[in-house]
Amino acid sequence: MNCRHCYHPPHERTGGVMPPEILERVIRKASEEYETVWFIWHGGEPLLVPLSFYKDAASLQEKYFGKDSHRVSNTIQTNGTLISKKFMNFCKEKKINVGVSFEGPCNNILREMTGLTEKNIGMMKKGGHKFSVSSAICSHDVKELMNIYDHFMGDGIALSLSHVIRSGSATEDMVPDADEYADMSIKVFDRWLHDVNAEMPLMPHMQYVMNALGEPTPADCAHSSCIFKWMSVYPNGDIYPCAKGCPSGFRLCNIADIERLSDAFMSDSMKDMLSASVERRSKCMSSCSLYKHCNGGCSIDALSEGNISENGGTSCLMFKKIFSHILATINDIIRERRDLSAYNRFVREAVIGKLVNPKIVNI
Numbered sequence: 001m002n003c004r005h006c007y008h009p010p011h012e013r014t015g016g017v018m019p020p021e022i023l024e025r026v027i028r029k030a031s032e033e034y035e036t037v038w039f040i041w042h043g044g045e046p047l048l049v050p051l052s053f054y055k056d057a058a059s060l061q062e063k064y065f066g067k068d069s070h071r072v073s074n075t076i077q078t079n080g081t082l083i084s085k086k087f088m089n090f091c092k093e094k095k096i097n098v099g100v101s102f103e104g105p106c107n108n109i110l111r112e113m114t115g116l117t118e119k120n121i122g123m124m125k126k127g128g129h130k131f132s133v134s135s136a137i138c139s140h141d142v143k144e145l146m147n148i149y150d151h152f153m154g155d156g157i158a159l160s161l162s163h164v165i166r167s168g169s170a171t172e173d174m175v176p177d178a179d180e181y182a183d184m185s186i187k188v189f190d191r192w193l194h195d196v197n198a199e200m201p202l203m204p205h206m207q208y209v210m211n212a213l214g215e216p217t218p219a220d221c222a223h224s225s226c227i228f229k230w231m232s233v234y235p236n237g238d239i240y241p242c243a244k245g246c247p248s249g250f251r252l253c254n255i256a257d258i259e260r261l262s263d264a265f266m267s268d269s270m271k272d273m274l275s276a277s278v279e280r281r282s283k284c285m286s287s288c289s290l291y292k293h294c295n296g297g298c299s300i301d302a303l304s305e306g307n308i309s310e311n312g313g314t315s316c317l318m319f320k321k322i323f324s325h326i327l328a329t330i331n332d333i334i335r336e337r338r339d340l341s342a343y344n345r346f347v348r349e350a351v352i353g354k355l356v357n358p359k360i361v362n363i
Contacts, residue, residue: 001045001079001111003101005136007168007245008044017049018235022255024060026233029261031064031071039074042232042243047082051090058094075099077134080117088129098124098131099160104151106141110164125157132158132203139164142176145184149191153200160203161185163318165304167245178314182321189326198344206346208323211293212330213354223319225295227277228265239264241273244300273299276308284311293327294319 006013018026030037039061041054054076065072075097083098091098100121107113124131135148145161152159163181164174185205192202204220211223232243237255240246250273252264264270281296288294288311297316305313332338333351340348 001081001114003079003111003169005110005138005164005168005170005174007170007243009168012168013044016235017053018233018237020056022233022235022237023053023057025237025255026261027057027060028064029255031061033260033262036071036073037065039072040243041074041076043077045079045082046076047078047087051087054090054096073097077101079111080120081114082116083120083124085123085127088124088127092129098129100131100133101136102133103135103137103141104133104148106135106144106148109141110136110138121157125155132160132200134160134162137161137163137176137181138170138174139176140174142181142184145181145188146191149188149202153192153195153198153202156199158200158203161188162204163315165245165301165315167300167304175314178317179321182318185318185322186325189322193329193343193347195344196341198346201346205322205326206350208326209330209347209350212323212327213350222298222301222315223294227274227299228262231261231264241265241270242300244298245304246300247303273308279309280311288320290320290323293323 027039030039039057041057058074061072061074062069074094076091077099078101080100080102083100088098090096100117102117102121103110104118107117121131121133133152135152137145137148141148148161149159163176164170166172166175189202189205192198192205207220227241230242231252232240232246233255234240239252239255240250241252242250250269252267252270255261255264258264277296277299280299280302281291284294284296285291297311297319299308301315302308302311302313305315330351333340333343333347334354340351343351
């Protein structure tokens with residue numbers, strides 16, 4: 001679909017399919033070292049490989065983690081064009097989460113639209129399959145954010161919103177203005193907050209609500225302090241600290257060269273990334289009251305905005321404005337003991353959980 005905001009420029013999109021021996025090595029090494037593992041099958045387009053690839057992966061997970069093990073979970077992130085009933089039935093059987101990258105009425109702005117995604121979303125909804133949609137917002141569709149929200153939420157489809165970053169194929173002019181994106185995101189949150197009939201959560205806003213309530217869990221991926229917890233394995237076995245457009249200088253190693261997966265984090269390139277990230281976080285910790293909620297933000301976001309050692313760029317400004325609004329809103333709801341029937345059930349249940357168990361809260 002030649003997505004215009006892809007983390008990878010065209011010359012990097014020829015990695016091929018991970019060979020069986022590397023696939024097994026990844027799964028085996030993960031099972032030997034970690035109590036729980038979340039596999040995200042990403043691309044490119046992960047459904048370009050046959051279903052047999054994922055059947056083999058599922059068999060390997062059962063071999064090394066145990067059948068019906070709660071130690072392992074899976075998500076496939078797809079553009080939705082190749083989804084079939086057979087594939088969705090397999091995902092239902094194996095409890096695989098399905099995420100569809102799609103902007104609904106604005107999909108042709110970032111992708112070469114085929115119409116298949118909308119059709120397949122209809123098929124999944126009609127078949128009762130569980131899935132969510134992730135919409136990337138750029139400068140050209142940020143004003144349409146409310147229409148995107150209405151398109152999916154009106155149809156009872158779980159939605160996650162994110163902004164385009166300057167990485168890979170995305171050019172600087174595609175990144176939305178921080179204030180404009182934050183203002184539109186806040187309007188969408190307020191609409192969802194007061195929609196008592198909302199059938200689905202809105203992400204990352206619901207995660208921000210939980211974070212604002214003092215839950216001991218971090219917010220979304222970009223604010224969860226993921227260093228040493230994530231790695232991206234390319235088809236040839238090369239390992240990077242993140243799948244979000246890491247430059248070649250951040251290549252950690254190849255999986256064939258290490259005994260344990262965590263050995264990848266001992267590379268010089270990881271030390272460089274960690275040093276720069278610690279410098280950025282130290283500055284944030286000493287100057288920003290929201291640090292405990294954002295953990296200094298995403299290193300790759302900071303890198304895409306010019307300097308991994310600095311914050312205060314587009315992503316940081318967006319988070320500050322959006323989260324501050326949500327934090328103030330949740331504080332007001334609790335402090336003023338507002339009638340919870342005015343809010344959607346997700347927020348109601350979260351607030352009630354806080355009131356019932358206040359020990360976990362620090363407002």
